[in-house]
Each structure stands twice: as C-alpha cells, then as structure tokens.
Amino acid sequence: MATPTKKRSPRKSTRRKSGQASTKTLARSAGEVVGGVWNNLGRILTGDIHVEFMTLHDFFVAELQDLFSAEQQLLDALPKMAQAATSRSLRKAFLTHRRETVGQVKRLRKVFHLIKVKPGEKTCKAMKGLLAEGDEWMHENAEPGVKDVGLIAAAQRVEHYEIAGYGCVRTYAELLGHAQAAKLLQATLDEEGAADKKLTDLATRLNVRAAPEPIEDTARPRRKAR
Numbered sequence: 690m691a692t693p694t695k696k697r698s699p700r701k702s703t704r705r706k707s708g709q710a711s712t713k714t715l716a717r718s719a720g721e722v723v724g725g726v727w728n729n730l731g732r733i734l735t736g737d738i739h740v741e742f743m744t745l746h747d748f749f750v751a752e753l754q755d756l757f758s759a760e761q762q763l764l765d766a767l768p769k770m771a772q773a774a775t776s777r778s779l780r781k782a783f784l785t786h787r788r789e790t791v792g793q794v795k796r797l798r799k800v801f802h803l804i805k806v807k808p809g810e811k812t813c814k815a816m817k818g819l820l821a822e823g824d825e826w827m828h829e830n831a832e833p834g835v836k837d838v839g840l841i842a843a844a845q846r847v848e849h850y851e852i853a854g855y856g857c858v859r860t861y862a863e864l865l866g867h868a869q870a871a872k873l874l875q876a877t878l879d880e881e882g883a884a885d886k887k888l889t890d891l892a893t894r895l896n897v898r899a900a901p902e903p904i905e906d907t908a909r910p911r912r913k914a915r
C-alpha cells in the first residue's frame with residue numbers, strides 16, 4: 690500500500706517585497722516627522738521662522754475672485770436657461786438678469802481696481818457645480834410647467850450662493866475700510882436680492898400652472914361625518 694504523501698502547508702513568506710518598509714523603519718520615519726514638526730513649532734514660537742498667515746485682506750481678495758468667476762460662468766449660462774424656459778415671463782427674467790450680470794462684472798472690476806488687485810484666473814467650483822445641475826435639468830424630459838419650476842429652482846440656488854458671497858465681501862470691505870468698494874458690492878447684493886424675489890414670485894405662479902390638480906393635505910385628520 691502506497692503511503693499517502695503529506696501535503697505541505699504553504700509557508701508564509703517572511704521576505705519583504707521591494708519597497709516595503711519594516712516596522713522599525715516606519716517608526717523611525719514617524720519619529721523624525723514628529724521631531725521635525727516639534728522643532729519647527731519651537732522655532733515659529735521663538736520667532737526664528739516667519740509664517741505667513743492668510744489675512745482678512747487675502748481672504749477678501751480670494752472671495753472676490755471667486756465671485757468674479759461665478760459671474761463669468763453665469764453670463765454664459767443665462768442665455769441657455771432663457772432658451773430652455775417655456776414661460777415668456779421667465780425667459781424675460783433670465784435675460785434681464787443677464788444684463789444685470791454684465792453690470793455686476795463691471796462693478797467687480799471697479800472693486801479690484803480700487804483695492805489694486807487683479808481679478809485673477811480662479812474658477813468658482815461651487816458655481817460650476819450649480820450650473821452643471823441646472824444644465825442636467827435643462828436636458829430632462831419634463832412637462833413645460835415643471836421644466837420652468839426646475840429652472841427657477843436652479844436659478845435660485847445660484848442667487849442664494851451669490852447673495853451669501855456678496856454679503857460676506859461687502860462686510861469685509863467695510864471692516865477693511867474700503868467704503869467705496871463696500872458701496873459697489875452692496876449695489877450688487879441688492880440686485881441679487883431683487884432677482885431672487887422675482888424668481889420666487891414667478892415660481893408661485895408657475896407652480897400653480899404646473900400642478901395638474903390641487904394636492905390634498907393628508908397631514909390633517911379628516912372629521913367623520915355625523
């Protein structure tokens with residue numbers, strides 16, 4: 690009778706693959722990093738290293754550049770939104786706001802000139818995202834009234850973003866003593882607020898048109914007929 694051959698259990702390789710660091714090496718590197726940070730912190734505190742922190746002025750400029758990019762993107766998007774709108778009043782509102790946006794870009798240029806800073810090449814990622822969502826909606830196969838309601842929702846998200854942005858930069862301009870710039874930014878903030886209100890008014894009218902029948906309020910319990 691043949692003796693069964695004993696299967697060898699696969700031995701785990703103790704060899705490290707190239708590029709794999711040992712625990713000791715990792716611990717040493719971590720220690721070096723911590724030590725380096727600690728040493729530099731000490732040097733910062735004693736004044737040996739001068740660290741440049743972002744100032745309110747820097748933040749003000751960055752936020753202005755963000756808004757400048759947002760407005761430029763909106764200039765391209767508004768005609769497309771107007772074209773997608775089925776209601777004449779909504780189309781008109783988008784085109785009116787485009788004209789206002791041209792003026793808002795001019796105001797921002799004046800602000801940059803006043804504070805002696807260039808508008809820069811920054812891309813506002815938030816506006817890019819908001820407009821991408823709006824663009825998606827424009828290609829959606831929706832009823833005409835519903836399409837308009839969706840376009841208003843997209844436009845109001847944009848307006849609210851701008852209102853938040855302009856409200857902030859107006860306040861920073863005041864804090865930094867740029868009175869003329871603050872005045873210009875307030876003018877745009879007022880325009881954005883009015884545009885948002887106009888969209889709300891339009892939405893109220895369009896929402897009614899878009900609803901096929903009154904929506905039943907199921908939250909209230911019904912009274913039993915006696």
Ligand SMILES: [Fe+2]
Nearest residue numbers: 760790793851
């Ligand atoms: Fe705007």
